[in-house]
Amino acid sequence: MSRLGLILSVLFLSWSFSVPTTAQDLSGDDMRSLDGQVQEIKSDVLDIASELGNLEERLLYPSNTQLALFVSMPANESFRLDAVKIEINGEMATHHIYSFQELEALRKGGVQKVYAGNIVTGDHELRVTMLGKLENGKDFDQSGSFTFNKGVKPKSLGITLAGPGQSGIQVGDW
Amino acid sequence: MRRAPASWIGLLLLGLLATSPSRSEALKDLYFGEALYYAHQGQFFEALERLDGEVKQHDDVDEPELDTLYAHIDDAEFSLGDFELRYRMHHRAGRAIKAVLEGAVDERIRNDAAYRLARIHFQKNQLEDALLALDRIDGKIPESIRDDIEFLRANVYLAQAKPEESIATLEQLKNSDSFAGFAAYNLGIAFLQSGQRQQALEQLDRAGQIVTKDPAELAIRDKANLVLGTILLEDGEHERAIPPLNRVRLDGPFSNQALLSSGWANLSIDRYERAIVPWNILASREVTDLATQEAMLALPYAYGKLDVHGRAAIAYGHALDAFTAEVGKLTESIDSIREGKFLEALVREEIRKDKDWVIRLRSLPESPETYYLMELLASHDFQTGLQNYLDLADLKEKLETWESSFDSFDEMVDIRATHYQPLLPDVDTQFRELDSRLRLRIEQHKMLVRRRDDLLTTPRPEFLATRDEQAILAKLEAMDAQLTDPESPSQADMRQRIQRLKGTLTWKLETEYHERLAVFDANLRSLGAAMAIAQEQYDAFVRSRQAATHSFVGYEKPVNRLRLRVKAAIDRVDLLMARQGRSLEVAAVDELIARRSRLKNYGDKARFALADSYDRATQSQARVEEVQ
Incomplete structure (x- = not known):
């Protein structure tokens, strides 16, 4: 055999861009069976998560004292929300610094449960502060105070955060 | 031997088939919004956890029209199927979408559901079912998925080896905004599959010259050129193979293979200088790449054909050193995988947070095995196994966190019982008095x-x-x-x-x-x-x-019941992780052994050719001296 033939006999094996498949042939019955079992355990764990979530809510946030705060942004909001701080009756309830992914999720219509806690029935004061950056790169912050009444039922409040010149901070019942 | 054309279309589909949940104009249901918040961040477990419960609750209410999810129920059910699909729960995703399909819904929504169902079947390689689902599409079709449906149909036909049907469908997509590039390429593959070689070559040539700035279309253009060049090369039309191979971008994903093939095409028609150019570029690239390794041998071979035996000997020596070093690395990698370090590296949190985590794996000094596994990591079966393994690792982390929280629950309940129990009898006595007085009043x-x-x-x-x-x-x-x-x-x-x-x-x-x-x-x-x-x-x-x-x-x-369920789930996850991990390790080790074997073979050839080049260089030198 000529040298060219000799070398080509080795090299032509990898001529095509397809990768040799010996090691990749994982798609046998075992693989499918494993995949099916993984899907089953995912389903089971989701059920556990759901049951656990209900139990946790019942245990940690009884309905007569439950307060949940949710943050959302209006569609097409262009300012960059960096952080939000929430005080209830003058005491810090929570603060959150937004990652890029979280901000994108809010911009696309997601709603973030930013706080869950307990509070007695009656009137309360909610103070929301947001920090961010405008499109022109300037920092900005804005605060707003709101009163709300907590009755005997669980209370959910929606906080809508819009940039300056828009509707600003809005709080409403969900 | 020509590779099966079906394997040439595989990569195109995954990226195209994903959709994202739509943004509702006025969100009325908080929990749907929360599910979207997680879904938009790729956290599909959390998204499903919220949305699944919300949809079930909606289904159970007596007057659904009074429920806040009522306004979004179609979207929510779609999203549920979508999230399940993205969380790789195809069984449940199919069920969720079938439920929409069989419900009394608007024609557009039903057609959208049928399309999604077909997509699931296609991904699961259930081609007949995919076609049946597509055949259910009738009447008004949402504009946004009109081309998607036809593209999917064409791909199903192609996967079923029905090129004629596929060609007819793809012809309609030639002017599609979203699919023109992909349709042009697949049309070429369909012609090839149907045995219409000339039309296939012409079509691939057209697909290889489309004007676009879209990264995905640029990649498919490269692929069209590479496939065209490879076909011509394999058929012995070396000269014709060169232009399409040269059209492949140097910085694209198919560059290495195109450079390699371009070198072989030139070499086959005795244009040794021209073969050296692409191989020279390729030989200096990432040494773990198959094409690069091949070029490291091919380059000195071309030098030898030009009678530059000294340079050939140096290049063979360089290749030999590189191969020897790589064989050493591969041996280390195989040992490392067998010690379980590969799986440890895969589940490292800081790696997985990076969107280019597969790339970053290569830079981990303690996991040399990943150097050689890029192609394996990119293969569909391995990806499925790998994703399952990562999902199982996530599930395990969640379950272990929950397991540790049960003791806190118990403690909390105990504290409350200790606090309330002594107070309640007095409270109850007073309450009874108050109760009777109030009733009297x-x-x-x-x-x-x-x-x-x-x-x-x-x-x-x-x-x-x-x-x-x-x-x-x-x-x-x-x-x-x-x-x-x-x-x-x-x-x-x-x-x-x-x-x-x-x-x-x-x-x-x-x-x-x-x-x-x-x-x-x-x-x-x-x-x-x-x-x-x-x-x-x-x-x-x-x-x-x-x-x-x-x-x-x-x-x-309930706490004890959940404690037992969590414990049982952890045991099952451990078992599945062990099996899944083992299959990944075996696949990785097999791949590395195959690569090592190939490299050893290359090393032997290089060693032989090195000696031969030295002989020739010495003979050549002797001839020069004789003449002098």
């Missing part, structure tokens, strides 16, 4: 209300007499009863006086009746308000009392 209030209502229909002025007036009346009655002698003049006088006094009082009661009734009614109304407040306080107390009990009673069974 409620009855009294009801009686007064009844009396007021009676007075409105049947006036009874005496009922509105004051306490003093009632006493006077009673006294007058008593005095009158004592006057028993009808003949006595003094008693007759007394009786007359008593009658006069009674008349005066009756006059007063009759004339003031309406005024008194108004006052009575006003008083009753204010009493009603007070009773309502008392009732409200009573209810609040009852709720607080119930809440106190509920805060520590009734948790033992």
Whole structure:
């Protein structure tokens, strides 16, 4: 055999861009069976998560004292929300610094449960502060105070955060 | 040997088939919004956890139209299927979408669901089912998925080896905004599959020259050129193979293979200098790449053909050193995988947070195995296994966190029980007293209300007499009863006086009746308000009392049940992770052994060729000296 033939006999094996498949042939019955079992355990764990979530809510946030705060942004909001701080009756309830992914999720219509806690029935004061950056790169912050009444039922409040010149901070019942 | 064309289309589809949940104009359901928040961040477990519960709850309500999810239910059910698909739960995703399909929904929504179902079947390689789902599409079709449907249909035909049907479908997509590039390429593959070689070459040539700036279309353009060049090369049309191979971008994903093939095409028609150019570029690239390794041998071979044996010997020596080093690395990698370090590297949190985590794996000094596994990592089967393994690792982390929280739950319940239990007996005693008093007052209030209502229909002025007036009346009655002698003049006088006094009082009661009734009614109304407040306080107390009990009673069974379920799930996850991990390790080790074997073979060739080049260089030198 000529040298060219000799070398080509080795090299032509990898001529095509397809990768040799010996090691990749994982798609046998075992693989499918494993995949099916993984899907089953995912389903089971989701059920556990759901049951656990209900139990946790019942245990940690009884309905007569439950307060949940949710943050959302209006569609097409262009300012960059960096952080939000929430005080209830003058005491810090929570603060959150937004990652890029979280901000994108809010911009696309997601709603973030930013706080869950307990509070007695009656009137309360909610103070929301947001920090961010405008499109022109300037920092900005804005605060707003709101009163709300907590009755005997669980209370959910929606906080809508819009940039300056828009509707600003809005709080409403969900 | 020509590779199966079906394998050439695989990579295109995954990226194209994903959709994202739409943004509702006015979100009415908070939990749907929360699910979207997680889904938009790629956290599909959390998204499913919220949305699944919300949809189930919606299904159970008596009046669904009053539920906040009602406005979004179609979107929510779609999203549920979508999230399940993205969380690689194809079984459940199929069920969720079938439910939409079989429901009484708008034609557009049903067609969208049929498309999604077809997509799931296609991804699971259930081609007949995919076509059946596509055949259910009829009537109004959402504009946004019109081309997607036809592209999917064409791909199903192609995967079924029905190129004629595929060609007919792809022809319609030539002018599609989204699919023109992909359709052009797949059309070429379909022609090839149908045995229409000439049309296939012409079509691939067209697909390889489309003008675009879209990265995905640029990649498919490269692929079209590479496939065209490879076909021509394999068919011995070396010269014709060169232009399409040269059109492949140098910085694209198919660059290495194109450079390699371009070198071979030039070499095959004895253009050795031209073969050296692409191989020179390629030989200096990442040494772990298959094409690079091949070029490291091919380059000195071309030098040898040009009688530059000295340079060839140096290049063979360089290749030999590189191969020897790589064989060493591969051996280390195989040992490392067998020690379990590969799986450890895969689940490292800081790696997985990076979107280019597969690339970053290469830079981990403690996991050299990843150098050689890039292609394996990119293969579909391995990806499925790998994603399953990573998902299982996530599940395990969640389950272990939950498991550790059960003790806290128990402790919390104990603390509450310790706090409330001693207080409750006294509270209950006081409550019982209050309860009986309140019930009495409620009855009294009801009686007064009844009396007021009676007075409105049947006036009874005496009922509105004051306490003093009632006493006077009673006294007058008593005095009158004592006057028993009808003949006595003094008693007759007394009786007359008593009658006069009674008349005066009756006059007063009759004339003031309406005024008194108004006052009575006003008083009753204010009493009603007070009773309502008392009732409200009573209810609040009852709720607080119930809440106190509920805060520590009734948790033992559900907590223990969940504890057992979590424990059982951890055991199952451990078992599955071990099996899945083992299959990944075996695949990785097999791949590395194959690569090592190939490299050893290359090393042998390089060693032989190196010696041969030295001989030739020496002979050549001797001939020069002889001539001199």
